[in-house]
Amino acid sequence: MTQILMIEVSPRGKDSASRAVADMLAARLTDHYPSAKFVRRDLAAEHLPHLDEITLPAISTKDPAEAERLKEVAHQSDQLTDELLESDVLVIATPMWNFGIPSALKAWIDLVVRPGRTFQYSDGGVLGLAKGKKAILVLASGGVFTGGPWRSWDFVEPYLRQILGFIGIVDVQTVRAEGMNIPDLAADAVSRANKAVGELAL
Template identity: 40%
Template sequence: MKKLLQINSGMHGSASHSTQLASEFSEAYLHHNPGSEVTVRDLNASPVPHLNAETFATFHDPEAAVSPKQKDALSLSDTLVGELQEADVLVLGVPMYNLGIPSTLKAWIDHVARARVTFRYTATGVEGLLQNKKAYIMMARGGEYAGTPADVQTQYLKLMLSFIGITDIHFIYAEGLAKGPEKQATALQAATQQMHEALQSKEPAGIPV
């Protein structure tokens, strides 16, 4: 049985285009892979606290978690890491806020990117420990940025996911959503088509050079 982890980061919850696209993809994935299990974590409904020094110290030494606050923070990080470790497929719903990813998604990343847990340093460099997983990233944007220098979201997510070992990455874009109803409808339809093409593809996407 395949396990899919869906992470929603749109501030408008179920009304966010990125969340709608991520949910649409998960439903399509279930159709293509009957019997799969889906876990959904909504970072708008249940935000992950931003990383601080107290919590970071417990990542290096769990025995340093002595206060109730530290223990709770470490327990949350362990839960988030466990969800990601168990997943075969990661689905991210990612809107663009001020040319970057939502701060809630960055906080989630900071809690799952942990030395000696999801990556480690070796004599030859960093080794990601979350291998043999697929990632599908639903990008919803008001403007059109894909393939331009302004698209720092794509580059950051490529680097961060590969850092923890996830290199089979598919980006699906819905762009120009703020350019009127007709453009929005066309962009969402194109994103749906990209989803089905990604699901039908048997070859790993890898990370484009």
């Protein structure tokens, strides 16, 4: 059975452009994969831990005794990683904050990008282990980054494509609600993004 994993990040609820577009995408995905299992992770509600002096060894130790001792701590990362590996379609819907991703999304990434689980080094190279998935990025920003003078300030899409590629996810499409802080553009940014959702290759 197809599994769709949707990661939502914005804490702005009904005012969120990325969530509004993600809702439209969810409807299209459900239509396209009627029997799919839909898993939604709301990172604004979940408050995932940052890697700290306990979480980091719990998910990276090579000592079986230490791994056993810290197994409860590793549980959340194990679960999030299993969920990602079991999914066929990954949607990440996120705002741009300070030209990058919110720390809640970075916390999720730090919990799922794991040696031996989602990537491994081999023969001097890196092998992504989360292969064969489609990813769709739904990105909302106050400014415009697809062209113009601010383009090189976008550390959201390049970073997400790079880190997803690192774990083997290379089929990545992007939909943007951009110009949300520019009244002339904001007025129809979400409807333009919703139209782009209709044109995605699913």
